[in-house]
Amino acid sequence: MINTSNGMISTSSTSANTQSPGLKTYFKTPEGRYKLHYEKTHPSGLLHYAHGKTATQVTLANLKDKPAPSTPTAQPSSFSASSGVRSAAARLLGTGNGGRALSFVGGNGGSKSISSTSSRIGSLGASSSSNSMINTNYDGKGTYLIFNVGDAIFISDLNSQDKDPIKSIHFSNSNPVCHAFDQDAKDGHDLLIGLSSGDVYSVSLRQQLQDVGKKLVGAQHYNKDGSVSNSRCMSIAWVPGGDGAFGVAHADGNLYIYEKSKDGAGDSSFPVIKDQSQFSVSHARYSKSNPIARWHICQGSINGIAFSTDGTYLATVGRDGYLRVFDYSKGQLICGGKSYYGALLCCAWSMDVKYILTGGEDDLVQVWSMEDRKVVAWGEGHNSWVSGVAFDSYWSSPNSDGTGENVVYRFGSVGQDTQLLLWDLEMDEIVVPLRRCPPGGSPTFSTGSQSSHWDSVIPVGTLQPAPSMRDVPKLSPVVAHRAHTEPLSGVVFRQESVLTVCREGHIKIWMRPGTSESQSSNSETISSTSLREKPLLSSKTGSSAYKQ
């Protein structure tokens, strides 16, 4: 109980730290208000500035109901003698309040001691094994947030109000930097984690949740100790419909393709890259090898990769400022182009695979058209580098007539200026004016290169130079909202909410206008019960904890 109350105290202190007087807890859009619903974070203070170089990324994971009744996947060690007593208490807590939602509250209350003890006093870790009873919760479906901070991966339950993560996994050798989840994974491993050492792991998320330790369990280890590449992992992604294949992009400009079913025992050496500036694909020489292929994409770091939802295309962005789009199965460059200036940091596809968003060090959000194979718009509005972009695939235009004639895309971007920006891309408004008055209209202005090919058809497989400022139509954001006090690193759209995450590992969940009423009333019941519980716990034991 003391552990739990410690957890409470740390929670409240965390909230005090993250709450800044200058920040609003809502923002207005044409369709209504987005309200700050709750926040997720990690045990505060411990890692501050110790991890300067790794920015937090967040991955959303939907666990489905387990198909078969669970067989105990138990690590024998996780059942300690005390577990019986504690789990009985937890069961009491859970059933006493009734309801599914409450089991989360109970579960989190208990498991909070995992995170707090694991990060504070390692020796108390043993007592946290008593939470093994809660493990049964993780047989069901759930939505989780996976995020990295410093040398740890944290997992939070998105459906709970609790700020603190329910699980932390520590890496002793290196820092986790990127991760990906495959909710359609057929067997077992659905979570990928890439480290700054270049090492890569695949694990089962459910198995991690069910385990009470603070280490990865049941992991498959790829590129062990940097045997294939000791260059930092930058971005990691499952190949959609790829049967367990995934790609890992590194800071040295290489992308490796792995298959999770292979254990990677074979020799996985690849030929020396002859020309660093040329794109090349090399396949492993042995069928047993894992990785199965190396794509040398560019000089310098690959900062982000994204597969189109259908798995046809792979988009990459990097230090050299180029967006590149490949036909994934053919291993061929389709198109791409340079930023206005500086590196590109992130990229994302539209659901219909027609557009790609990129963000980078020129403070611009770039909209790339697959049909035109060129930039069709620049979003101006960030006051610093753009670190995260995403299309809002759940959003539909309030005045859309359903004919599909006038398609409006909503997308979001976050930047190191701490802002979340929302944009509307109406193709009628953007592209047509551009075509009507091509830049060739003022030939005297022409400095050459760009204007000449701007309107012509761009051949397949060519990379375009940076467009000129005057040639690209500009977009202005619908909303600009200062969401955090720290620079942001990512944005995720969900059906009922928008998630923003900052580099320091704080996540905010903003409810959409429509859903916010029903959702918040629902959540209020949760919070009210949890509130009823929290003071009880903290008042009972909090004082004693302070006296220690």
Next chain:
Amino acid sequence: MGAAGSKLEKALGDQFPEGERYFGLENFGNTCYCNSVLQALYFCAPFREQLLEYYANSKNTGDAEENLLTCLADLFTQISSQKKKTGVIAPKRFVQRLKKQNELFRSYMHQDAHEFLNFLLNELVDILEKEAQAVKSEPETSSPPEKTANGPKHAQANGVSKEPLVTWVHKNFQGILTNETRCLQCETVTARDETFFDLSLDIEQNSSITSCLKNFSSTETLNAEDKFFCDKCCSLQEAQKRMKIKKPPHILVIHLKRFKYIEQLGRYKKLSYRVVFPLELKLSNTVEDADIEYSLFAVVVHVGSGPNHGHYVSLVKSHNHWLFFDDENVEMIDESAVQTFFGSTQEYSSNTDHGYILFYESIGASNNKS
């Protein structure tokens, strides 16, 4: 020192650039402001090239009276002609001359690196202009070296006119700003040009250099107390004012105003704001949409939490490697380490190493790359 040098040599291995020298500079008591700027200037390829050329030529003419320019040229020549590839040099003569010349730098107090850079560039220009004047007043003994120093023809065409000379220092660093003021009454635009060696930018927390440059050129309305005297209307009028870059310099020096006078405190305070700077940059606030691209090659970093104390170091890019110069010490760093000098998102942070002066060189436009 020798060990550190060999360490750098080892790190570079056979990638050690042909003919290049990486030498630390000895600190004579708070002269890091000077050392950090000197390193940045040394690795400003066109500047170094032209300074050495000037030195070689002026040596031939013989009558070199010691001044800051000859001391600097001396120092650069000394570094570049070292037998060893790495090591430490004491910029003794230069620092002595500097202290002699300007009492500001005479004390052992912490000095401002930007002030020093400014003083140095202006001093070099003065010396070159004086030399040119002297040559002109002398009857027809004009020797080739001075010609290169003087640059364009109009100086000669105008004879002893007061036309400002364009020296090779100008050619490298000088840009022209135009201050456009539009009277809201008569719509007349008054443009006033001014030259600059560097741009001093106001900074904001969690912003980028791009954004600071945008703010620098943003339109400002002059009204109420602060009206504009329109020559056409012959009266004070409301007006709109903005700064644009008319002629972008070849070497773009950006000074971040990290030391701000806080009136309530009655003293200067260091702003530790996180201001990100890209390795490549374009100026969008130019008169013509020139889209000139610049590449970052040096950063002077201020270390410390206050304006009156601390330390200066510099990051320098040479032949595609990044080097870290801290007085005597020279280390190789990864390009990605540059981002650790952006600043802090929180006021009281343990990280006090903040980018202070940025040096960008224009690329593509000329073949000045070495």
